[in-house]
Amino acid sequence: xxxxxxxxxxxxxxxxxxxxxxxxxxxxxxxxxxxxxxxxxxxxxxxxxxxxxxxxxxxxxxxxxxxxxxxxxxxxxxxxxxxxxxxxxxxxxxxxxxxxxxxxxxxxxxxxxxxxxxxxxxxxxxxxxxxxxxxxxxxxxxxxxxxxxxxxxxxxxxxxxxxxxxxxxxxxxxxxxxxxxxxxxxxxxxxxxxxxxxxxxxxxxxxxxxxxxxxxxxxxxxxxxxxxxxxxxxxxxxxxxxxxxxxxxxxxxxxxxxxxxxxxxxxxxx
Numbered sequence: 001x002x003x004x005x006x007x008x009x010x011x012x013x014x015x016x017x018x019x020x021x022x023x024x025x026x027x028x029x030x031x032x033x034x035x036x037x038x039x040x041x042x043x044x045x046x047x048x049x050x051x052x053x054x055x056x057x058x059x060x061x062x063x064x065x066x067x068x069x070x071x072x073x074x075x076x077x078x079x080x081x082x083x084x085x086x087x088x089x090x091x092x093x094x095x096x097x098x099x100x101x102x103x104x105x106x107x108x109x110x111x112x113x114x115x116x117x118x119x120x121x122x123x124x125x126x127x128x129x130x131x132x133x134x135x136x137x138x139x140x141x142x143x144x145x146x147x148x149x150x151x152x153x154x155x156x157x158x159x160x161x162x163x164x165x166x167x168x169x170x171x172x173x174x175x176x177x178x179x180x181x182x183x184x185x186x187x188x189x190x191x192x193x194x195x196x197x198x199x200x201x202x203x204x205x206x207x208x209x210x211x212x213x214x215x216x217x218x219x220x221x222x223x224x225x226x227x228x229x230x231x232x233x234x235x236x237x238x239x240x241x242x243x244x245x246x247x248x249x250x251x252x253x254x255x256x257x258x259x260x261x262x263x264x265x266x267x268x269x270x
Contacts, residue, residue: 005185005207010137011145012187012205017133018072019203020126025068027119028080032061035112057087074134077127084120088113145187149202152178153191157246164250166242169228175203177240181253184210188233208233215250 036058043055064083068076091113157165157178164179175190189205212235218228227247231238242250 004141006136007138007141008145008185008207010133011142012189012207014133014137014142015145015149015202016204017130018201021068021072021077021130024077024080024123024126025065027123028061028068028084029065031084031116031119032058032063032065034058035061074127074131077123077130081120081124081127084116084123088116088120091116145205148180148182148187149189149205152180152187152189153200153202161249162253164242164246164253166229166231166240166246166250169239169241176200179250179253181210182207186210186213186253210254213254215247215254217247 035054039052039054039058060083061080064076064080068080070076091110095110095113152163155163157163160180162181166177166179167173167175168177175192177188177190179186179188181187185207186209187205187207190203191200192203194200212233214232216230216232218230225244226241227244229240229242229247231240
């Protein structure tokens with residue numbers, strides 16, 4: 001059982017890592033746009049001979065950003081990280097040559113080289129973490145968890161007796177949290193806020209034992225019908241806000257009979 005829980009936790013970590021992949025793809029795209037923009041500016045002012053390098057780097061990075069988004073593979077991160085490292089070495093090497101030759105024109109890319117080196121380090125570190133997660137996970141369990149989270153994301157909580165929705169209280173707290181039973185386990189996930197009905201991707205998720213979760217009501221709000229409560233997950237207390245019917249449902253889920261652990265046979269819970 002512990003091994004299966006470990007696989008579930010690895011799967012939830014992979015789902016959360018999707019945000020890191022999107023962030024990496026965005027970082028690569030930002031650098032690509034930066035180099036392409038300066039390449040265009042230099043082409044207009046000085047001609048193509050002085051800007052072809054920036055244009056080529058910009059095009060390559062934009063292509064790699066698309067590659068990361070499309071494949072979501074460790075290889076995509078490795079290729080991007082090594083590209084950043086090569087471009088950083090190019091700029092920093094030009095700076096070193098400029099110093100030895102006392103030629104200021106060769107040192108103009110030192111700042112870009114530093115930022116590229118930092119980007120290479122971060123992307124290659126993400127590559128190592130992503131590869132380790134994939135190696136410790138189970139593809140079948142990974143797909144099950146993704147399907148379950150997608151069901152949680154699109155579900156209407158009022159129509160699903162096994163789902164509880166709440167929000168965390170506090171400055172800077174964003175997104176909506178949902179909780180769903182799975183046998184003796186609870187799957188807790190934070191979903192991003194929707195914009196005009198678009199978005200709401202999973203941000204982080206975790207499986208916890210039902211016995212490690214407690215809820216304590218604090219009282220009604222001054223305005224509105226929601227209630228404040230303290231939700232304890234694995235000993236960590238969270239100030240939350242939820243509808244009265246969600247509070248009653250959560251109390252029932254925590255004290256009522258167990259549901260079937262559908263993940264054992266690969267069938268997502270309904």
